[in-house]
Amino acid sequence: MNIRLEHACKRYGEKDVLNDFNHSFPSHGVVWISGASGCGKTTLLTCIAGAEKLDSGSISIPDSRKIVCLFQEDRLLPWETVLGNVAIPLSGHRREVEDKAAFWLERVGLGGELSSYPSRLSGGMKRRVAIARMLAYGGDIYLLDEPFAPLDRRLRDSIWELFMEQCGNALVIVVSHGASDLAMGQTHVTMLTATGLPLRIQEIPEIPHP
Structure with missing residues (x-):
């Protein structure tokens, strides 16, 4: 079973971030969500993580799957x-x-x-x-919000290789402003483009790495 959002709604004040949002994530692999700042990518992750509650709708996650998060803030x-x-x-x-x-x-x-x-x-x-x-x-599900922003390219490549070595059989959802980091790793990536608001997802076919 995978992560599934059904009719998810989330509003901040007068702003609808998620409005009747539906999406199903795979049980494993890398899903890269790219999009402009402020389009709702982080809200999507925090709702999946349970750090934010939906106003309505549902998120289904298998009870047996352990979620681990890397937020934009280091939280040390x-x-x-x-x-x-x-x-x-x-x-x-x-x-x-x-x-x-x-x-x-x-x-x-x-x-x-x-x-x-x-x-x-x-x-x-x-x-x-x-x-x-x-x-x-x-964990079994990794939620990464702008994971490599402060790192130079050499460190990003090294850390990503280490991450894939450890987490290759898990579901990895990566949120980023841009797609340039897709050059990292030697795995297939499902690319999603986030637009909005409210958040909308456009899926792009899997992109094989050389």
Whole structure:
């Protein structure tokens, strides 16, 4: 079973962001939603994640599927170290949790920053901490909102390869202003173009990567 939105409506004040919106996502693979700022892409993700409630309509998600989100904001706790921020959502014995957190920080190139605090990090480093936390936590459905905005092209390519290595069998929904990042990865991508408001989706056939 996949994610399905039926007759979904969401309004902020006098603005309809979703109005009788219907869409069905696949059970796995990469879905890239591109569109101009303000057309409702983030609202769509936050409603799927459950962080926002629909005014009416429904979203069906299999109960067995674990959702993990990467928001536009890194959402790091300033009083926790880099290691502590990645360890927060993990469960288990302290040593095991810290080892797992350290492993993923090493994978995103921050193995030397375990004891640093977020205030000492650049924007791109904070983003990588958030990505390491998401990968350490793991899931079946990944919702990524502008995931690579602060990263240069070399880091984006490296992080995307790491992400696909870890999440290749999951459903990955990526929201972005543009489609330039489609060059990343070696997988097939279903491209959706978001327009609105209210949000509308135009589907483009799968785009194979070289």
